[in-house]
Amino acid sequence: MSDLLDRxxxxxxxxxxxxxxxxxxxxxxxxxxxxDEVLERATVRLPEISRxxxxxxxxxxxxxxxxxxxxxxxRAKRYDPNAHRPHHHLVCSxxxxxxxxxxxxxxxxxxxAAERFGFTVATVEVTxxxxxxxxxxxx
Amino acid sequence: MSDLLDRxxxxxxxxxxxxxxxxxxxxxxxxxxxxDEVLERATVRLPEISRxxxxxxxxxxxxxxxxxxxxxxxRAKRYDPNAHRPHHHLVCSxxxxxxxxxxxxxxxxxxxAAERFGFTVATVEVTxxxxxxxxxxxx
DNA sequence: TCCTATAATGGACTGAGTCTAAGTCAATAC
DNA sequence: GTATTGACTTAGACTCAGTCCATTATAGGA
Numbered sequence: 001m002s003d004l005l006d007r008x009x010x011x012x013x014x015x016x017x018x019x020x021x022x023x024x025x026x027x028x029x030x031x032x033x034x035x036d037e038v039l040e041r042a043t044v045r046l047p048e049i050s051r052x053x054x055x056x057x058x059x060x061x062x063x064x065x066x067x068x069x070x071x072x073x074x075r076a077k078r079y080d081p082n083a084h085r086p087h088h089h090l091v092c093s094x095x096x097x098x099x100x101x102x103x104x105x106x107x108x109x110x111x112x113a114a115e116r117f118g119f120t121v122a123t124v125e126v127t128x129x130x131x132x133x134x135x136x137x138x139x
Numbered sequence: 140m141s142d143l144l145d146r147x148x149x150x151x152x153x154x155x156x157x158x159x160x161x162x163x164x165x166x167x168x169x170x171x172x173x174x175d176e177v178l179e180r181a182t183v184r185l186p187e188i189s190r191x192x193x194x195x196x197x198x199x200x201x202x203x204x205x206x207x208x209x210x211x212x213x214r215a216k217r218y219d220p221n222a223h224r225p226h227h228h229l230v231c232s233x234x235x236x237x238x239x240x241x242x243x244x245x246x247x248x249x250x251x252a253a254e255r256f257g258f259t260v261a262t263v264e265v266t267x268x269x270x271x272x273x274x275x276x277x278x
Numbered sequence: 279t280c281c282t283a284t285a286a287t288g289g290a291c292t293g294a295g296t297c298t299a300a301g302t303c304a305a306t307a308c
Numbered sequence: 309g310t311a312t313t314g315a316c317t318t319a320g321a322c323t324c325a326g327t328c329c330a331t332t333a334t335a336g337g338a
Contacts, residue, residue, distance in 0.1 A: 014283095014284060014285070014334095014335060014336075015335075015336095016284095016285065016286075016334075016335070018285080018286065019285085034325090035325080035326080036324095036325080048286095048287085049286085049287090050286065050287050050288060050289095051287095051288085051326090052286075052287070052288075052289095052326095052327080052328085053285080053286055053287075055325095055326065055327075056285080056286085069212075071210055071212040071213065072210075073208070073210040073216075074210065074216070074294095074295085075325095076324080076325060076326090077213070077325085077326090090250075090254075090255070090256065090258055090260065092258065093261075099256050099258075101250060101254040101255075102254060103246060103249035103250045103251075103254070104249050104251070105244060105246070105249040107242060107244070107246055107265055107267075108267075110242035110243050110244040111229075111240060111242045111267060112242075112243065115229075115240040115241060115242070116229070116240075116269075117229065117238050117271070117272075118271070118272040119229055119231065119238075119267075119269040119270060119271050119272070119275075120269045120270050120275050121229065121267050121268070121269035122232075122268055122269045122270075123267070123268045123269075124265060124266070124267050124268070125265070125266045125268070126246055126263060126264070126265050126266075127263070127264045127265075127266070128247075128250055128258075128260050128262070128263050129260070129261055129262045129263070129264070130255075130258040130259045130260035130261045130262075131258060131259050131261075132256070132257070132258050133256075133257040133258070136258075136259050153303095153304060153305075153315065153316070154304075154305095155303080155304070155315095155316065155317080157316080157317070158316085173294090174294080174295080175293095175294085187317095187318085188317085188318090189317065189318050189319065189320095190295090190318095190319090191295095191296080191297085191317075191318070191319080191320095192316080192317055192318075194294095194295065194296075195316085195317085213325095213326085214294095215293080215294060215295090216294085216295090279338100280337105280338085281336105281337090281338080282334100282335105282336100282337095282338105283334105283335095283336100283337105284333105284334085284335080284336100285332105285333080285334075285335090286331100286332080286333070286334090287329105287330100287331080287332075287333090288329105288330105288331100289328105289329095289330105290327105290328085290329085291326105291327080291328075291329095292325100292326085292327075292328090293324105293325095293326090293327100294323100294324090294325090294326105295322105295323085295324085295325105296321105296322080296323075296324095297320100297321085297322075297323090298318105298319100298320095298321085298322095299318100299319105300317105300318085300319100301316105301317085301318075302315105302316080302317070302318090303313100303314105303315090303316075303317090304313105304314100304315085304316090305312105305313095305314100305315100306311105306312085306313090307310100307311085307312080307313105308309100308310085308311080308312095
């Protein structure tokens with residue numbers, strides 16, 4: 001369960017109470033939290049933690065590749081701790097809920113060289129949009 | 140060139156100077172402008188146009204399906220007037236530039252029913268990320 | 279234990295976008 | 309052509325997510 005903390009320590013991360021709490025919050029619940037939700041949960045364990053620290057720590061985790069940032073169109077970014085299993089996202093346009101999905105096929109291979117405009121293409125994100133069962137009926 | 144205006148009129152759009160200018164700005168340059176860039180260009184033709192009107196009008200054009208909103212991760216949304224030819228986007232992680240691309244294959248078909256979690260899936264967005272020639276060398 | 283670079287704090291600040299209340303005007307009816 | 313009216317526009321205040329910065333605290337090595 002503290003695989004994440006071990007990995008971070010192994011990379012020379014200076015381990016502070018704040019960083020530990022943020023990492024634990026992400027590692028503990030495998031859902032997609034916003035920065036504010038992370039702050040909220042972190043505050044329960046460490047009441048004096050500041051918003052800036054949460055943002056800094058999330059940013060570092062993203063840079064280290066331990067966490068993926070998921071931008072959901074207007075709403076706040078969400079942070080996905082499941083960075084080590086490649087996947088894409090299914091987003092509810094009603095409530096913003098996110099599920100991890102694993103489509104077959106490789107969209108990177110589907111982009112012909114002629115369509116790359118000289119870019120060095122590094123990643124693809126596939127976002128499926130629709131309505132979750134709750135929002136579909138509520139519509 | 141005023142196909143767009145005709146279509147809008149045909150749908151019962153009340154044609155005001157502001158809406159015409161916004162529609163013309165989008166229709167005129169087939170690039171992906173931010174709301175502020177649209178405002179800037181619209182202001183040249185109609186100095187008293189307000190920010191709120193630009194946002195309202197862009198929102199209506201999106202609702203009508205004449206324009207696509209492209210969220211680019213932290214930066215301001217961009218508006219893509221090329222809504223009638225299905226396509227995806229290639230985004231430069233350096234400068235935010237966007238190109239339209241047309242990958243082969245249909246990612247909607249690549250999402251197995253078992254991975255849909257009861258969602259009614261409506262659309263897929265594929266976003267390729269990389270560095271444009273300028274930003275690749277500048278890095 | 280001490281030292282110092284690294285991290286945390288909190289509050290001000292920014293940028294993008296939304297909201298609101300009052301004023302304006304396009305399109306229809308007469 | 310004029311009156312009417314509900315849709316549209318305006319300016320500016322407001323919100324929300326996120327960043328910045330000067331100051332203070334502390335982890336981890338010497």
